[in-house]
Amino acid sequence: MLSLDGLVVRYGDTVAVRGIDLTLADNEIVTLVGPTGCGKTTVLRAVAGLEAPAKGCICIGDLTIDASNPVPPEKRRTGLVFQDFALFPHLDVYRNITFRLRDTAPAEHWLAVLGLGAVRHAMPDTLSGGQKQRVALARSLAHAPALMLLDEPLSNLDAALKTSLRWEIRDALKAAGVPALWVTHDQDEALSVGDRVGIMRDGRLEQVGPPETCFRDPASRFVAEFLGEAAFLPGRHAAGWLDTALGRASATDGPSLPDDVDVLLRPDDLALSTQGDHNAEVLNGRYEGETRLYQLRLNSGTMLKARVNHEVVLAPGTAVHTRIAAGHPLTAFPRQT
Amino acid sequence: MKTPLSYWLSLPVAAAVLAPLAVLAWLGLQAELAFDAGNAAIVINSVLLTMLTVLGAILLGVPLALATTYIRLPGRPLWLALLAAPLAIPSYLGAFAYFAAFGPGGTLENLTGVNTPNLRGLAGATLVMTLYTYPFVLLTTRSALRHLNPAMLDAARTLGLSPGRALLSVVLPRARNGIAAGALLVALYTLSDFGTPAILRLDTFTRMIFVEYNAFGLDRAALLSLQLLALVAVILWLETRFGAERERPTRTATLDLGAGWRAATMTAGLLLMLAALALPLLVFGDYFWREGVGDFDPILAWHSAYAAGLAAIVAVVVALPVAYAAGLGRRGRLLERIAHLGFGVPGIVLATALVYVGLQLSVLYQTLALLVIGYVLRFLPLAVGSLRTRLERIEHHQIAAARSLGAAPFEAFRRITLPLALPGIVAGAALVFLEAMRELPATLLLQPTGFETLATYLWRVYEAGYLGRGAVPALLLVLISVGALVALLTGEERAGEARGA
Numbered sequence: 001m002l003s004l005d006g007l008v009v010r011y012g013d014t015v016a017v018r019g020i021d022l023t024l025a026d027n028e029i030v031t032l033v034g035p036t037g038c039g040k041t042t043v044l045r046a047v048a049g050l051e052a053p054a055k056g057c058i059c060i061g062d063l064t065i066d067a068s069n070p071v072p073p074e075k076r077r078t079g080l081v082f083q084d085f086a087l088f089p090h091l092d093v094y095r096n097i098t099f100r101l102r103d104t105a106p107a108e109h110w111l112a113v114l115g116l117g118a119v120r121h122a123m124p125d126t127l128s129g130g131q132k133q134r135v136a137l138a139r140s141l142a143h144a145p146a147l148m149l150l151d152e153p154l155s156n157l158d159a160a161l162k163t164s165l166r167w168e169i170r171d172a173l174k175a176a177g178v179p180a181l182w183v184t185h186d187q188d189e190a191l192s193v194g195d196r197v198g199i200m201r202d203g204r205l206e207q208v209g210p211p212e213t214c215f216r217d218p219a220s221r222f223v224a225e226f227l228g229e230a231a232f233l234p235g236r237h238a239a240g241w242l243d244t245a246l247g248r249a250s251a252t253d254g255p256s257l258p259d260d261v262d263v264l265l266r267p268d269d270l271a272l273s274t275q276g277d278h279n280a281e282v283l284n285g286r287y288e289g290e291t292r293l294y295q296l297r298l299n300s301g302t303m304l305k306a307r308v309n310h311e312v313v314l315a316p317g318t319a320v321h322t323r324i325a326a327g328h329p330l331t332a333f334p335r336q337t
Numbered sequence: 338m339k340t341p342l343s344y345w346l347s348l349p350v351a352a353a354v355l356a357p358l359a360v361l362a363w364l365g366l367q368a369e370l371a372f373d374a375g376n377a378a379i380v381i382n383s384v385l386l387t388m389l390t391v392l393g394a395i396l397l398g399v400p401l402a403l404a405t406t407y408i409r410l411p412g413r414p415l416w417l418a419l420l421a422a423p424l425a426i427p428s429y430l431g432a433f434a435y436f437a438a439f440g441p442g443g444t445l446e447n448l449t450g451v452n453t454p455n456l457r458g459l460a461g462a463t464l465v466m467t468l469y470t471y472p473f474v475l476l477t478t479r480s481a482l483r484h485l486n487p488a489m490l491d492a493a494r495t496l497g498l499s500p501g502r503a504l505l506s507v508v509l510p511r512a513r514n515g516i517a518a519g520a521l522l523v524a525l526y527t528l529s530d531f532g533t534p535a536i537l538r539l540d541t542f543t544r545m546i547f548v549e550y551n552a553f554g555l556d557r558a559a560l561l562s563l564q565l566l567a568l569v570a571v572i573l574w575l576e577t578r579f580g581a582e583r584e585r586p587t588r589t590a591t592l593d594l595g596a597g598w599r600a601a602t603m604t605a606g607l608l609l610m611l612a613a614l615a616l617p618l619l620v621f622g623d624y625f626w627r628e629g630v631g632d633f634d635p636i637l638a639w640h641s642a643y644a645a646g647l648a649a650i651v652a653v654v655v656a657l658p659v660a661y662a663a664g665l666g667r668r669g670r671l672l673e674r675i676a677h678l679g680f681g682v683p684g685i686v687l688a689t690a691l692v693y694v695g696l697q698l699s700v701l702y703q704t705l706a707l708l709v710i711g712y713v714l715r716f717l718p719l720a721v722g723s724l725r726t727r728l729e730r731i732e733h734h735q736i737a738a739a740r741s742l743g744a745a746p747f748e749a750f751r752r753i754t755l756p757l758a759l760p761g762i763v764a765g766a767a768l769v770f771l772e773a774m775r776e777l778p779a780t781l782l783l784q785p786t787g788f789e790t791l792a793t794y795l796w797r798v799y800e801a802g803y804l805g806r807g808a809v810p811a812l813l814l815v816l817i818s819v820g821a822l823v824a825l826l827t828g829e830e831r832a833g834e835a836r837g838a
Contacts, residue, residue: 073741074743082738084732099742099752139738
């Protein structure tokens with residue numbers, strides 16, 4: 001449905017996107033995540049037609065767009081949803097949604113699906129943030145786009161609304177059966193909402209894949225650290241096994257590894273106990289509600305984090321025993337000196 | 338990157354604004370006259386009048402700003418509107434009224450029998466200019482005071498300062514930039530003003546440019562114009578050096594200074610209103626009472642409205658691409674700055690240049706078109722300004738959203754940009770219309786023969802000495818000024834609401 005082939009976008013002398021390949025299947029939601037300035041929004045703007053590609057091409061359905069054929073935004077049938085909603089302030093909700101519709105049936109449909117019936121004649125200024133974003137979504141979907149583009153759609157909303165609206169938008173996109181490219185800087189959002197996740201850095205895609213794969217088997221240390229708490233423990237690799245001071249685990253399939261490696265440990269890969277051979281010290285703890293996150297310093301000096309049940313209460317300075325307790329293969333990277 | 342259409346459309350506008358300056362420079366260089374004693378007197382008169390007026394405006398404006406900000410006056414919004422009102426009245430109306438009221442045989446003597454001295458020259462001009470420009474200082478100072486954090490005042494009080502001392506030592510120093518901004522506006526206005534020195538016979542630049550023009554000394558008028566522009570440039574340069582500091586006030590402070598201060602403030606305000614508003618009304622009302630409508634020809638009002646209406650329409654049409662370009666990037670903002678120059682160029686100076694253009698281009702000679710061009714160049718910044726504040730509130734995302742919904746650029750412009758900018762277009766046109774209706778010096782120089790307007794008729798009446806005939810046009814001009822004030826105040830109110838939303 002959408003495919004990007006070697007996409008490069010420049011702003012004057014600065015290169016914002018340095019060659020991206022990405023394909024979206026029909027009905028697939030792909031989230032693009034990365035730190036500020038990584039180029040994720042630029043990719044979206046290029047697909048929408050708000051920036052021209054310098055090199056490479058963008059295919060939307062049977063449209064092929066490249067530097068020599070910059071199809072204007074209105075010819076692309078892409079639906080755009082912005083973080084600031086971009087509703088037309090002089091038109092009420094209904095006239096926003098029916099902006100260019102001849103047949104208003106889809107507008108009625110999305111008004112009903114997104115629960116906007118009561119505010120159909122309200123002016124945008126009088127709506128709450130969540131309502132505004134629903135109107136923006138309804139407006140785009142009612143115009144029957146071939147592709148939806150969402151630019152941080154939830155970042156102007158408060159935390160409680162964020163999570164619920166996240167599912168609502170995902171459900172609406174799935175119901176419409178439209179592929180979507182969803183840009184966010186929030187890794188939780190990226191992991192929970194996308195069928196696949198693309199992690200960007202400095203204008204390049206570091207990894208694209210299902211959320212589980214990206215989280216558990218990141219392609220780089222950057223991806224590992226960006227998607228969640230990550231610590232690296234020195235170990236040795238031999239015949240598909242990883243041996244560390246904290247125990248042994250199988251290695252994920254991947255590019256061949258040297259003997260000396262750093263093993264990626266997530267806080268939930270570790271078990272913690274005051275019994276047994278003390279090999280670490282608790283530096284501090286953070287209460288998270290259902291869990292507690294402890295920062296540990298191994299006797300070897302390596303810093304780790306462990307997430308345990310909230311019932312395990314450890315004062316700073318407590319000597320503890322920690323070991324690898326993951327039931328799944330772990331990812332390792334060549335040792336960094 | 339393709340150059341946006343609005344840049345191409347703004348370019349000729351910027352060129353048209355710069356052209357008069359080039360014409361003046363060229364004309365001035367041809368003048369064979371050296372700087373002489375007469376010229377030195379003109380410089381001294383202009384600078385003296387400006388400095389004294391600035392001083393007077395600060396002495397009136399700053400205390401009034403403090404009083405209206407910190408003292409709980411009954412009916413404060415009304416007081417504010419009244420105290421700001423003299424700004425809306427063209428100072429030549431005030432000058433005309435003071436000219437007619439004072440001296441032997443003046444209105445005051447006729448009505449009360451009391452002899453009053455003539456008000457002419459530097460003293461009279463300073464008095465009139467001060468009365469009609471102090472609101473600049475009042476408004477900018479008030480705005481600076483309202484942006485101060487009142488917690489500072491509270492802190493000073495808890496540290497043991499009396500309210501008065503707290504105002505002097507904590508508040509006023511921080512309102513310095515606001516006061517300076519107002520003072521510079523007063524200076525700019527005074528240097529540019531033609532009517533007051535012309536009527537009260539003080540040989541300043543503006544008056545002498547007109548005198549030279551009438552004596553067919555266009556080159557000498559251009560030379561004086563260039564000197565005046567140099568003074569204006571100094572003021573504009575000073576203006577760039579005073580940026581307004583902004584604090585984030587959480588609330589506005591009020592000081593309870595007791596009934597004595599409140600009464601004193603209201604008495605002072607009332608006296609000021611008598612001098613600036615009631616006296617002109619008294620003079621014109623008295624003439625009207627004695628002479629009635631006389632042989633006043635309504636065609637004058639039509640001429641004024643017709644020329645001003647044309648100017649308003651042309652100004653907003655021309656302003657649209659300039660305001661649009663200003664939002665697009667650095668080059669656009671430069672074009673907008675150039676378009677703003679017209680405001681710094683005194684009307685008489687602009688007209689001198691355009692008269693010469695008319696002499697060279699016979700298509701424009703003695704045409705209404707030349708007058709309208711003069712108005713547009715002079716008041717374009719008003720239209721650009723009010724359009725820009727509207728256009729700035731349109732987010733680029735709204736246009737992008739319209740485009741992605743399938744609207745071509747022109748449709749997006751027509752259905753999103755234009756309706757959202759419409760209030761700005763109307764406000765800009767109204768401002769230009771009302772300003773052009775009251776414009777005097779450029780109209781005097783550029784009016785086609787026989788195309789008399791309210792303002793120029795008032796001038797002829799003054800020149801001929803039949804002051805009584807000025808009553809109807811003067812009262813109409815006052816009425817138009819009230820309209821301008823109302824338009825300005827409601828516009829500001831709406832802008833305030835929009836910011837609050």
